[in-house]
Amino acid sequence: MLAIVISVCLVTDPAVCRNERIPLQQEMSALQCMVQAGFQVALWNGEHPAWQVVRWRCSTTDDKDI
Numbered sequence: 001m002l003a004i005v006i007s008v009c010l011v012t013d014p015a016v017c018r019n020e021r022i023p024l025q026q027e028m029s030a031l032q033c034m035v036q037a038g039f040q041v042a043l044w045n046g047e048h049p050a051w052q053v054v055r056w057r058c059s060t061t062d063d064k065d066i
Helices: 030-046
Strands: 002-010 017-023 051-060
Touching: 002 030, 017 030, 030 051
Parallel strands: none
Antiparallel strands: 002 017, 002 051
16 A cells, blocks of 8 residues: 655754655555645645645555655
């Protein structure tokens, strides 16, 4: 199963960063994940205005190495 991994930093302190995972509800290909990712990242960003998304990628849900 795939998840969208986003790297985010605080707007007020760009040195404070972390990674977030957005699990995808259905089984999909890597291409489908890439297509869906922009929408999902925008939703996450709208719900977390204190954080700025600096990058994102599709990854397996068990992939812990970023």
